[in-house]
Amino acid sequence: MAIFTYDQLYKFTHDMLIKIGCPEVHAQIGAEVLLSADMRGVDSHGVARLSGYVRLWEKGRINTNPNIRIVHESPSTAVVDGDGGLGLVVAPYAMNVAIEKASKAGTGWVSVRNSNHYGIAGYHSMMALDHDMIGISLTNASPLVSPTFSKERLLGTNPISVAIPADQEPPFVADMATTTAANGKLEILQRKGKDAPEGWIQDKEGLPTTSANGVKDGGALLPLGGDREHGSHKGYALGSIVDIFSAVLSGANYGPWVPPFVAFLEPDPNPVGEGIGHFFGAMRVDAFRPADEFKSHMDNWIRRFRSAKPTPGNEKVLIPGDPERELEEQRRKDGIPLLDPVVKDLTELGEKFGVKF
């Protein structure tokens, strides 16, 4: 493991994005979105993923100079076509459209087609906070998840992020896959050679397994809940709603047709839409009640929950967003640790493209 500063990783990512043809403004926002994952501790969605985006670009599956545009709209809605661009760039564009719509109509809702992986969901929802708006960010993703009772992988980990502003307290920021556990947690167990808890995965026959390699071996991640008795049909429904809002509303690929992130797997030759899909929402708080009133009640909500009596063995009750914010403060001070294989991967990437790492 080695430690890097934010600026080091930002510069490398920015320069790599320029190298593969991004305009300057896209390289800046793309690097900022990618790095926000490293800062918030969602390491699987940060610079570790950069070479994956580059491989997709090499295959002609990412357009680094896209004409991102609104193709349909109403006072409070829009559909954005990402023109095959980096999701890291398409998503902030679309979220800004939602924010602009909300500033006039009270709320704004944008469904996006023809995009690619957009980094961490929470970056985009949090864009609404500075405007005294609630932000919502959803995306579909390559199929790794089996619905309840299904042997087949039909859904991605399809995250939901909701960011809600407060006044004196930091904002409420939920950012979660609609599965029991994110794929990144399985990768950690694989590296350690440990088993996974029950309820996280099933094997390729559709039976419960605790092998951390279960998904790699043709099995699937399980929807939040794990099994029917513990409510997996609810996690399945949530992942489905994310898929439908992101892709059926916009005209992107949905369900098992979502193109894989990894370049070595080919997209379905008979797609049902274009690229992958996202969905964004922005709600002006003062379209409901005065913003000051709302934010002061949010402070009260947050303080009441954070001060709840904890269960034995636990120190305190957390508010969604607390762990990520604490990690961000720490990493801003101490730097971002990267695992050796990630450092090796980025070094080789830099050498190949003549960009100093």
Place this chain on the structure above:
Amino acid sequence: MAIFTYDQLYKFTHDMLIKIGCPEVHAQIGAEVLLSADMRGVDSHGVARLSGYVRLWEKGRINTNPNIRIVHESPSTAVVDGDGGLGLVVAPYAMNVAIEKASKAGTGWVSVRNSNHYGIAGYHSMMALDHDMIGISLTNASPLVSPTFSKERLLGTNPISVAIPADQEPPFVADMATTTAANGKLEILQRKGKDAPEGWIQDKEGLPTTSANGVKDGGALLPLGGDREHGSHKGYALGSIVDIFSAVLSGANYGPWVPPFVAFLEPDPNPVGEGIGHFFGAMRVDAFRPADEFKSHMDNWIRRFRSAKPTPGNEKVLIPGDPERELEEQRRKDGIPLLDPVVKDLTELGEKFGVKF
């Protein structure tokens, strides 16, 4: 157990609502909403609950002739004040406001304060379907649920319902508590004298328990996921989002301040808002893409998922809403079964108020 026709139960409920002072139009819609729960198999939210509403009215905690009104609005939003009315009546009013807003602005979003228990969430979201709109229905509820790591009960079972229209296929209708299991399922286990599965409840010390009486004895239902390792922080975040959208946006009571449904428990003497809160959304499908296109892709989505290869021992993959719709078809034909204690309760209620059951 005895079997009743829809019309028998509808007439009794309607006549009881008239008896406690509802105007005719409110008695009609109130009875329809309540009965829809019995028809869809959510027996805990149907006529079994009628005497509970009546007891709240006897305590002066429900206003049966409310002046329900919009108190704040923007092109795509509104806040509705339910004037202490039956949620069964306030909710359809507010959902209609959302639908009207959507017909003009593309989407409509309504947060509601000063209301009471609104029956099943799915009735209200499904109101959008006939308008080629996606419907969303959320509500907070009396605190029975402990956040992850909390010994205290701070949230209700706070359901999420999303209804999405299709073309030839029946609609996609998710309707779920944000807990591992609904309270109604615990009651069934209590009656049978059986234990609850792990991950459903904790005892009053905040420790896991399988006693089906755990919640009655001062414990709590657990958020969807059950424990931290299985993602309960996600269920907690979802229940929190429902609470905030329903009550902090509207000015209703939130978290532990939500007034109890049972009349023998008094509301908090220092409320943070008025009554309980709901949140409704309606999105016009053609504010995103032509409705025909959307609905034909929904048919394709539904057929692909329903025809997925099932896991061993399971017959097929279900679409959210399938079980409730099948039960509704059956009960429309065969009638609605009520348990003996419910029949006794309704008989006594009718005798007390001079309404024939």
